[in-house]
Amino acid sequence: MLEVRALRAGYGSTEVLRGLDLSVGAGEIVAVLGSNGVGKTTLNKVLSGILRANDGEIRFDGKLLTGASSADIVEAGLIQVPEGRKIFPNMSVRENLELGSYRRGRKRRSSNLERVFDTFPRLRERSGQAAGTLSGGEQQMLAIGRGMMAEPRLLILDEPSLGLSPLLVEEMFALICRLNDEGLPILLVEQNVVQSLECASRAYILENGMIALSGSAEQVRNDPELKRAYLGM
Numbered sequence: 168m169l170e171v172r173a174l175r176a177g178y179g180s181t182e183v184l185r186g187l188d189l190s191v192g193a194g195e196i197v198a199v200l201g202s203n204g205v206g207k208t209t210l211n212k213v214l215s216g217i218l219r220a221n222d223g224e225i226r227f228d229g230k231l232l233t234g235a236s237s238a239d240i241v242e243a244g245l246i247q248v249p250e251g252r253k254i255f256p257n258m259s260v261r262e263n264l265e266l267g268s269y270r271r272g273r274k275r276r277s278s279n280l281e282r283v284f285d286t287f288p289r290l291r292e293r294s295g296q297a298a299g300t301l302s303g304g305e306q307q308m309l310a311i312g313r314g315m316m317a318e319p320r321l322l323i324l325d326e327p328s329l330g331l332s333p334l335l336v337e338e339m340f341a342l343i344c345r346l347n348d349e350g351l352p353i354l355l356v357e358q359n360v361v362q363s364l365e366c367a368s369r370a371y372i373l374e375n376g377m378i379a380l381s382g383s384a385e386q387v388r389n390d391p392e393l394k395r396a397y398l399g400m
């Protein structure tokens with residue numbers, strides 16, 4: 168459903184993405200993995216319409232989205248949960264969630280809210296609480312819940328495990344796997360190679376703005392170069 172071809176993007180004269188190809192099929196969970204500064208966030212900025220591509224193509228269900236506005240991208244169902252969660256700490260959990268559905272009518276908003284509360288009972292329990300008082304794991308759930316409120320056809324997660332304790336990281340990946348089991352396609356952009364490869368069906372390793380390695384999670388996990396560089400084996 169998502170096809171990215173020969174994508175080039177950067178900041179001024181600094182090119183960060185240098186001809187990147189990737190795809191996500193219906194029902195898949197695909198990981199884009201790489202260490203600090205390889206261009207993961209830059210890729211997400213381009214996919215969400217915040218940063219303009221210099222060259223290449225982004226298609227979603229055949230529709231060309233390169234150069235489209237963020238509003239059109241969201242309308243197409245390509246929904247991103249940004250790195251660092253970007254929740255509003257002084258607003259309640261419910262108000263934060265409702266922002267995710269602000270383009271929908273009241274009825275749709277409230278049925279989306281029920282669906283999110285069913286997926287995240289902890290958010291229901293804390294719906295009236297200021298979002299800033301939630302734990303780090305709960306804030307990440309809130310960010311994902313807000314993404315779900317926008318009725319995603321594909322969910323892009325930018326480093327969802329960042330800053331979480333090991334136990335919460337386990338919980339977060341279990342949640343991501345569950346959302347995908349329920350049929351939601353996911354592009355998982357992560358530094359956590361081990362956990363992501365357990366969850367993903369396919370993976371891409373991003374290095375210097377290009378795909379250095381790709382294949383099934385199994386193939387990528389067993390690649391000798393990856394084992395040496397990322398897993399210290």
Ligand SMILES: Nc1ncnc2c1ncn2[C@@H]1O[C@H](COP(=O)(O)OP(=O)(O)OP(=O)(O)O)[C@@H](O)[C@H]1O
Nearest residue numbers: 178181183201202203204205206207208209210358
């Ligand atoms: N606004 C910007 N202006 C100039 N250069 C930038 C800007 N944002 C990022 N960069 C540079 O682009 C490169 C890729 O950054 P990017 O944030 O995409 O990496 P990343 O893989 O997401 O890393 P991290 O895991 O640290 O978020 C880095 O060298 C970074 O310094």
